[in-house]
Amino acid sequence: MNRSAQLQPSHHASMPLRDVALVLLVVTIWGANFVVIKLGLGDMPPLLFTSLRFLFAAIPLVFLRRRPAIAWRWLAAWGLTQFALQFALLFVGIKLGMPAGLASLVIQLQAFFTMGLAWGLLRERVRALQWFGALVALLGMGVVALHLEQPATLYGLLMVLGAALSWAIANIVVKRIGAVDPLGLAAWASLIAFVPLAALSLLVEGPATVAAALRTMGGWAWAAVLFQSYPNTLFGFGVWSMLMRRHAAAELAPYTLLVPAVGMVCAALVLGETLQPWKIGAGLLVLAGLALNQWAARRGRRQPVQPCSSA
16 A cells, blocks of 8 residues: 555544544643743753653653654654754743743744645645635734844744744654554653753753752752653643644644643733733734634545655
């Protein structure tokens, strides 16, 4: 059988209610997680924080779950893009001054990066209205960029945009991986991510800084690490990978645009980040882009997706 045909998502009339509920649960966890990141960065340098996250996500689950029966190159590609690169860039961006609520908004460009990559690489059909939805969301991103005046915050914005692109690449990689145990995939990919992140932390942040942070970390800091490792990483990305295999990337990925609604509200309530009119306007533009994209995707769902070339 043509391997690419096995990788095509199912095409039911609509996404089952169970899968919609799972998507909403995952994006709620991911939205609240931006506040957890901001709080954790008060006690830890970003690369150390990221490496600890994936160390605890990997141990002890790698001893309980077999390594997925896929080529090492695909496992490494997903671990490095979905975990190591995405979160190194995201954590550094927030450390540079990117507000947690805005970071939760900006990283959602991954949905449209995914859509473009799925169209170009997997030949998934993308309708004109979906492209228009992407344009509307980009206008929202433009509003964000115009209101970031500090150079450090602008650098933080670039870091978060890089994280969004890395996430999109990982969404394409996981469709090439095919059907595997999601928890096993997340655990082994976490182990792969930990190695370069720990090395970078020692190299960039320095052994003295790392040792001092580990000595002074309190209970809340460790709670932030564990929240990152278990509900956010193992549950969130395990479920996300399963759903990416069931549904077209261009249809599923835009659901994550609901993350900033949770992220911005949590940041306002917990961190005291002000919801200025321009932030609300940018968020509404992004959510409008999501609505257009989802409506167009559902209209075209019954039409078959053009398969990618056999590998």
